[in-house]
Amino acid sequence: MLVQFRNIYFFLILSLFLTSPLQSQTKGTCQPEFSLDQYSEKQDLKETKKNPVFVFFDGSLSMQGFVKDQPGQKNLYRDVVDDLQQISENVGTKTFYHRFGSSIESIRENEIARVTKPTFYVCEQSQAKCNNQETRLELAFKAANANKNGTYIIVTDLFLSNKQLVGSTLNSLTTPLKSILKNGKSIGVFGVMSSFNGTIYDIPAKAGGTIKYADAKKRPFYIIVIGDQKNINRIKKNLEEQHFIDKSEQYKFALITSSPVLQNLNQNKIITENHISTISNAANFKFEYSGNNLAVYNFDTNKKRTMQFNVKNSEIIVPGSAGVEKYKVKENLWSSKETNCRKIQASDWRKAKIQKISSWKDQGDKFSLDLFKDFSLDKLFTGYRYFYTASIYADKPGNLSEEIFKDWDLKDSEAEDFKGQNPVEFKTLNLVKIMKILNSVAADMFEPTLVANVALNFNLLKK
């Protein structure tokens, strides 16, 4: 009996001894209780399976000049279109070819080779029955909405007049685009300057009506790819490797997407201690990822420290996309009078009522968050422990793609004067306007995206 009591007593003492340090560790909390928005998986790029590819060739008569040789000029249209067929077959399980003008008609596989021949664009019927008199791009976009898993490739000169970019015609162009972007798809626009030997129709005249021009030796054509970003990038990589290794002025690329954010920096643990320069020099510095992949910088500091969280655009922006014009930073700050983590109770943390603590700026090649710029460290009471969190969101997409294609743009009102200059290189009518429309549709579909969650956990010292 005595031995039993002795054993129980020994067991109680032992368990008390073993659990007491554990309790003291778990009792204290070096972080307040809070919840941050998390990056949702659905925002991420889905793994793409091989799905059908639909290729649409603009069959309008203006395209004929791309397939005729122009002495002294390099014809890229034929080369690119030839390879495009190969690339399409690599990207998808099956490829379906179509021709579009005033309507869409499918092309048999044995007729595909004709796309690079002038006869493909010739119509021997009466003009009213011909399918080569106009470019109804909206029909191709509408078709792109049919199979949500497919990849759509549209080859066109993108020569759209003002009347096609207003009212109901514009609506019929933007409505399917919205639907495409809403489904998480992106639109890649490849512009290629190629030799041209033909007539450009439907150039708007100042007095009304249209005029034509036949002296152009070069002219850009466009490949619009609608699909998953991964497929677009695959096509881009193929085209660049085969035709545009030097990325000369003959080639331009823009990605229209409702999600120009490449990745969440927390999810992929991209954030390191170097994202805040010189912070690692601070006393008791420690960088860690806590629960929910929150990047936490722990350190002691005085009020003299300046801190800037920098992220390269290449880490957060989808290459070739319109980028991000505006960011939003949600901030929170807590203070605790008790600075020893082991002794801090949850009730010691008090959430500050400060609206703006840090401010962000776009430095061209990087995003910078000036930490404690608006509410400086100087305004904090020393001798306290502070816990600061910043959730950085991409809030508004940019318009970089408009700048990319600016050189090849021809305004409706300037078209006749431009033609009067007898240009060798003919530009694309309303190109920037089209890019603006695409970007505005993407902006409408854009939802603020969480880029990163960052936290600072620091003791503010007097010296």
Next chain:
Amino acid sequence: MINIFRSLGYASVAMGSLGWLSFLLIGNLLKGPNADSSLAQYFADSIIFEERREELNRTFTDVSGELFLLIAHMNIALLAAAILMALSWSALSHFLNIDAPGKAKIYFIHWTVFTGALGAILFSITWYFTQSSDAISTEGVWKLTLFGIVFYTLIYYLGVVFGTARFARSSVLFANKLPGGF
């Protein structure tokens, strides 16, 4: 020597007439903040960075606890400086070389410099203490500095007026107005 001790006694009693207020203040400050007291109210209204405290969502007790202790220590230092300087002058005044009528007035310059030194010491003390806390508002810093210098200079002045040797009273401002038998 008896005269020196008598001088020190007079100076102490004179300083005590105002000094008790300082003791009372220091006692209250050492007790810590009491939300209902007028002192706490004054601190909240005039000394503490109230806007910053509210922004950081800290309670008045959080911020004022250390501050009360700090101001108490500041007052102790100020009181000690004022007493020490007043007693020093009172004792030293007996050793001034005043061997002819009117010569005491020459020592007014010495007294002015001595008092100026006290002013500088008081200013340094208040500056050191007020700058070592970031809970004191700018307005609070100036109020505490002004209060520290004026109040403790006044205590010192009472000490030197009554403590200066009778033959040297002309060296202290208005000290010669005291009754001759005092």
